[in-house]
Amino acid sequence: MVKAVPLWLKITTLVFIGLIVVLMLAPLVVVVGTSFSANQFISFPPKGFSLEWYQKVLSSDAYLGSAGLSIAIALMVTLSSVIIGGAAAIAIHRRQLPKSELLGALFLSPLILPTIIYAIGLLMFWSATFGRVSFVTLWIGHTAITLPYVVRTTLAVLTESDPFIEEAARTMGAGRLQRLFFVVLPQCRPGLAAGAFFAFNISFDEAVLSLFLRTPDLTTLPVQIYGQLEFSPDPSVAAVSTIMIALTVLLILVIDRVLGIGKFASA
Amino acid sequence: MKTDRAENALLVSPGLLLLALAFFLPIARMLALSVMAEEGGFTLAHFAQFVSEPYYLGVLWRTIRLSFIITVISALIGFPLAYIMARSGRRARLWLIIVILLPLMTSVVIRTFGWMVIFERGGIVSSTLYDLGLVKRNFTLMRTETAIVIGMVQVLLPFMTLSILGVITRIDQRLEEAARTMGCSFLQSFRHVVLPLSMPGIAAGSLLAFTLSASSFVTPSLLGGPRLQVLAASIYSSVTQTLDWHFAAAQAVILFLGIALTLIPYFRLTGGRHG
Numbered sequence: 001m002v003k004a005v006p007l008w009l010k011i012t013t014l015v016f017i018g019l020i021v022v023l024m025l026a027p028l029v030v031v032v033g034t035s036f037s038a039n040q041f042i043s044f045p046p047k048g049f050s051l052e053w054y055q056k057v058l059s060s061d062a063y064l065g066s067a068g069l070s071i072a073i074a075l076m077v078t079l080s081s082v083i084i085g086g087a088a089a090i091a092i093h094r095r096q097l098p099k100s101e102l103l104g105a106l107f108l109s110p111l112i113l114p115t116i117i118y119a120i121g122l123l124m125f126w127s128a129t130f131g132r133v134s135f136v137t138l139w140i141g142h143t144a145i146t147l148p149y150v151v152r153t154t155l156a157v158l159t160e161s162d163p164f165i166e167e168a169a170r171t172m173g174a175g176r177l178q179r180l181f182f183v184v185l186p187q188c189r190p191g192l193a194a195g196a197f198f199a200f201n202i203s204f205d206e207a208v209l210s211l212f213l214r215t216p217d218l219t220t221l222p223v224q225i226y227g228q229l230e231f232s233p234d235p236s237v238a239a240v241s242t243i244m245i246a247l248t249v250l251l252i253l254v255i256d257r258v259l260g261i262g263k264f265a266s267a
Numbered sequence: 268m269k270t271d272r273a274e275n276a277l278l279v280s281p282g283l284l285l286l287a288l289a290f291f292l293p294i295a296r297m298l299a300l301s302v303m304a305e306e307g308g309f310t311l312a313h314f315a316q317f318v319s320e321p322y323y324l325g326v327l328w329r330t331i332r333l334s335f336i337i338t339v340i341s342a343l344i345g346f347p348l349a350y351i352m353a354r355s356g357r358r359a360r361l362w363l364i365i366v367i368l369l370p371l372m373t374s375v376v377i378r379t380f381g382w383m384v385i386f387e388r389g390g391i392v393s394s395t396l397y398d399l400g401l402v403k404r405n406f407t408l409m410r411t412e413t414a415i416v417i418g419m420v421q422v423l424l425p426f427m428t429l430s431i432l433g434v435i436t437r438i439d440q441r442l443e444e445a446a447r448t449m450g451c452s453f454l455q456s457f458r459h460v461v462l463p464l465s466m467p468g469i470a471a472g473s474l475l476a477f478t479l480s481a482s483s484f485v486t487p488s489l490l491g492g493p494r495l496q497v498l499a500a501s502i503y504s505s506v507t508q509t510l511d512w513h514f515a516a517a518q519a520v521i522l523f524l525g526i527a528l529t530l531i532p533y534f535r536l537t538g539g540r541h542g
Contacts, residue, residue, distance in 0.1 A: 016347065085282060
């Protein structure tokens, strides 16, 4: 057995971890704390306790409107991304198409290209071809940037699955659609689920693409918050942000239930 | 077999169509716009404008310099953090993953907002430093490069740590034990066994952090303000404020070329795989 780690190193490690926790969580803690402030101005530590900013958010048409838009887009994007990306991953995995390696790389390219470059391209292309940007523009744009995540998670699950089950189903006379729906899709399910969570989360939090494509009646929640931050925010911004953080925590809990957070360690 | 191929082609075609029409076509459009004169026709005037104005060269230099500093700091923190995560118990690792994952899954806009509250005049940082007698009364970290660096390290640390963690968990722990039994101190085995074997993860994480940092604009523009513009923020103001789309496209191409140059070694390193 080897010698234990020296004591000074253990202490350094604990201090280091403490600093990491502060660095990572401080901005979130501050936002949550500020949202309960009784003060008119944003300040941390908060002065007093009140829920008035939540009340203000829940009675604000601007916030409710952009929240509705964000949720609608995130849901549509999740649906389209999972269907399109899942189908593509199944086809790529079978490796029967020519250049399936290249296909795989092609589907991951939105992950590599910085979103800002894509955002400016999409804005210019859409304006020149169709005119005003709309809900559909944002939907398509978010689908393109979330697609790689679904393809990747589904491919990861498929490479670990048993290819002979589909072969067995074929031998036993299952048709094309039967094999797809009763064998391949159930095999993909954990990958599709993980991809769906990523797609929803990324679309819901996405700010860059949404900022470039913003119009007065196409303002998602992150864009709404960004706009407030550019001017003089009051604690109602903190209240909205806290609601979004709560939603993220909820999403992580669901992911943990469905897939197990531990998977991220090996991902 | 022939119909199998048709089935696969059918499955992959919606995705290919989406990528071609809604991803590659827009990028081609942007590339075209960057070398097009206002009245049509080919020109390199937009690039010449960028290169000839000291202001934009300053923006480019700030972008490169800050991205470099941010990447180095993220690597210096991310490597020990990934090692600690890899070698700690199940429960501790789970908590550390949550500490990294929760901010990663929260919108960058919200996290930047948190830093704004922390850094502003009269916020925690300035009042603490004032109480210690280190700074003047109306000191603020807002609109400084330090603020940008801190905010961006918080954004990029998860990417860096997860990149390195993936590599460290694959290192055979017996190598470390062998080094220790042969008389290495902990730090020696760390330096001569763990560090060299983690290099692919550190390199991949650093390139990822550098490209993300060079192209980010929400955090730098909110924490740095309009006077400390980075390239991505300059693109955004060309699109939304001066409405000069050709020049915006040219700046985006410059950013794209810079990132492509950085990514070539990345693909060499991973051999085209995505690690």
